[in-house]
Amino acid sequence: MITPSAIPLSLYVHLPWCTQKCPYCDFNSHEGFTPDLQGPYVTALLQDFDSQLQGIEGRIVESIFIGGGTPSLFSGEWIQRLLSELAKRIPFAPAAEITLESNPGSAERGRYQSYVEAGVTRLSIGVQSFNDDALRRLGRIHSGDDARQALHLASTTGFNNWNIDLMHGLPEQTAETAAADLSEALALSAGHISWYQLTIERNTRFWTSQPLLPDERTLHSIQSTGEQLLHHADYHQYEVSAFCRPGGLAIMSDSAPALTAKYHGKMGRLCGPNGLAAPPII
Amino acid sequence: MPAPTGKAINQQERVVEYAMNALRLKSGSPIDHFTQRTGLPLKQLTQAAEEAQSRGWIEHLDSGSLRATPLGYQFLDSVVASFL
Numbered sequence: 001m002i003t004p005s006a007i008p009l010s011l012y013v014h015l016p017w018c019t020q021k022c023p024y025c026d027f028n029s030h031e032g033f034t035p036d037l038q039g040p041y042v043t044a045l046l047q048d049f050d051s052q053l054q055g056i057e058g059r060i061v062e063s064i065f066i067g068g069g070t071p072s073l074f075s076g077e078w079i080q081r082l083l084s085e086l087a088k089r090i091p092f093a094p095a096a097e098i099t100l101e102s103n104p105g106s107a108e109r110g111r112y113q114s115y116v117e118a119g120v121t122r123l124s125i126g127v128q129s130f131n132d133d134a135l136r137r138l139g140r141i142h143s144g145d146d147a148r149q150a151l152h153l154a155s156t157t158g159f160n161n162w163n164i165d166l167m168h169g170l171p172e173q174t175a176e177t178a179a180a181d182l183s184e185a186l187a188l189s190a191g192h193i194s195w196y197q198l199t200i201e202r203n204t205r206f207w208t209s210q211p212l213l214p215d216e217r218t219l220h221s222i223q224s225t226g227e228q229l230l231h232h233a234d235y236h237q238y239e240v241s242a243f244c245r246p247g248g249l250a251i252m253s254d255s256a257p258a259l260t261a262k263y264h265g266k267m268g269r270l271c272g273p274n275g276l277a278a279p280p281i282i
Numbered sequence: 283m284p285a286p287t288g289k290a291i292n293q294q295e296r297v298v299e300y301a302m303n304a305l306r307l308k309s310g311s312p313i314d315h316f317t318q319r320t321g322l323p324l325k326q327l328t329q330a331a332e333e334a335q336s337r338g339w340i341e342h343l344d345s346g347s348l349r350a351t352p353l354g355y356q357f358l359d360s361v362v363a364s365f366l
Contacts, residue, residue, distance in 0.1 A: 001317070002319065002321040007319060207334055238308050238309065239306055239307055240358060
């Protein structure tokens with residue numbers, strides 16, 4: 001028999017707009033964001049949530065991940081509205097971790113401050129690379145300096161913690177440039193790093209343009225060198241592409257199943273491209 | 283407790299969901315959570331788990347956990363697919 005009360009509950013909220021769709025991205029994300037979409041979309045999310053409340057009665061939310069898309073296109077006011085409406089519907093644990101994904105192109109102090117005030121405790125920043133050539137080949141709309149600036153803001157704005165999303169196996173990447181990217185991320189002392197290999201998915205522009213990726217030998221070298229760099233910098237791998245420092249993940253001391261639920265909240269969206277599970281989207 | 287909207291996942295999907303969520307964690311998962319999380323008897327997991335263990339993909343089944351070996355962790359998609 002399933003015992004729902006024993007299973008930690010995490011909530012993934014999807015905000016599906018980006019300024020520009022990246023050529024490798026097969027997530028549910030779309031161009032054409034305008035601020036007037038925020039209100040109707042939050043209303044629709046809450047209606048969707050209400051329709052499923054019956055299935056989670058009596059449970060407490062331990063973590064929320066607001067992913068995308070680029071959730072940092074939403075204003076602090078609308079993130080606050082979303083979170084306060086959710087809190088009316090289901091109790092949050094006192095130390096609930098609430099993460100919002102941000103892309104470096106949209107980073108500015110006032111906006112980050114408004115997310116802190118809305119109750120966001122953790123920022124996840126889509127850096128992907130610090131190398132301007134690599135970022136251009138990836139179709140990212142930000143530079144390495146934009147990413148450095150965003151990370152500086154995240155560390156000085158009052159978030160409890162922040163995550164760096166970093167990719168490897170990028171078009172034309174060498175073992176040396178991959179190690180340089182990772183070393184720069186490690187020097188920034190983020191509590192958590194998601195370090196994952198680029199894969200070419202169907203329904204993306206890269207699927208048709210087929211950029212030149214590193215060969216298997218280089219990929220293996222990038223992977224083994226990277227794991228060593230992370231290990232020496234005191235980052236513990238707890239999941240395929242997830243690494244945290246001591247204290248970088250609030251419930252590291254908890255049991256593995258709690259961590260599994262945590263994983264859903266953090267990175268449920270990553271399940272989709274594997275074709276193994278649909279992300280838990282409200 | 284099925285959700286009022288959406289599609290309930292079937293028994294086979296529940297086995298694979300559990301295997302994926304357990305095995306992608308480095309530390310794996312206590313095997314007694316299988317029934318708690320899926321509502322299915324443990325025997326629906328054990329046959330595939332024993333087969334994966336005999337291939338060197340998972341380890342320490344007898345200590346009550348489902349955890350990938352270093353080899354299995356390198357080929358996790360295939361290991362999870364073996365629970366299908």
